[in-house]
Amino acid sequence: xxxxxxxxxxxxxxxxxxxxxxxxxxxxxxxxxxxxxxxxxxxxxxxxxxxxxxxxxxxxxxxxxxxxxxxxxxxxxxxx
Numbered sequence: 001x002x003x004x005x006x007x008x009x010x011x012x013x014x015x016x017x018x019x020x021x022x023x024x025x026x027x028x029x030x031x032x033x034x035x036x037x038x039x040x041x042x043x044x045x046x047x048x049x050x051x052x053x054x055x056x057x058x059x060x061x062x063x064x065x066x067x068x069x070x071x072x073x074x075x076x077x078x079x080x
Contacts, residue, residue, distance in 0.1 A: 007076035014069040021062040029055040 032055045035048035 004076045004079055011073040011076050018069050025059045025062045
């Protein structure tokens with residue numbers, strides 16, 4: 001039962017990206033809600049909805065990427 005070093009390196013790279021996504025996703029969502037509050041009843045209101053849509057997609061991708069990253073790390077550490 002040895003550790004696959006190449007797969008572990010890939011998993012750690014993904015983990016670094018995942019930490020960035022964990023920070024960027026909520027910040028984007030907060031920016032979208034603040035823009036929605038600020039641009040209420042103005043022509044720029046569509047911009048806040050675009051930001052909210054991007055934030056929702058980013059959060060869903062972050063959840064998917066987290067499962068993928070931890071699967072790679074577990075496979076690297078506990079291979080058969």
